[in-house]
Amino acid sequence: MNENPEDIKEKFFNPQSSYRGEFTPESLAFNANLQEFANRISIICNLETGGRIPAEDAYKQIKQLWKQLKKSKAEFLDAPQPPIPELPPE
Secondary structure, eight states: OOOHHHHHHHHHHHHOOOOOOOOOOHHHHHHHHHHHHHHHHHHHHHHHHHTTHHHHHHHHHHHHHHHHHHHHHEEEIOOOOOOOOOOOOO
């Protein structure tokens, strides 16, 4: 199986782990956003540590990512969920 070099690079720079919590579409979506947040924070920290971006820029980027994650939490985890209909007895 030959993978496209762009796909290989994407998997390397943006790894995704399997979700193992209680499954709901909302928790799965939030988990994906949380993993992306953690990965991007790591990249920003490494760029700042390596002198590639100034500390102030790193802070601003992290602050923006945090706001996005908070919005994602409110949208996926804090919103009231519709009740799951029960199946009629057989």
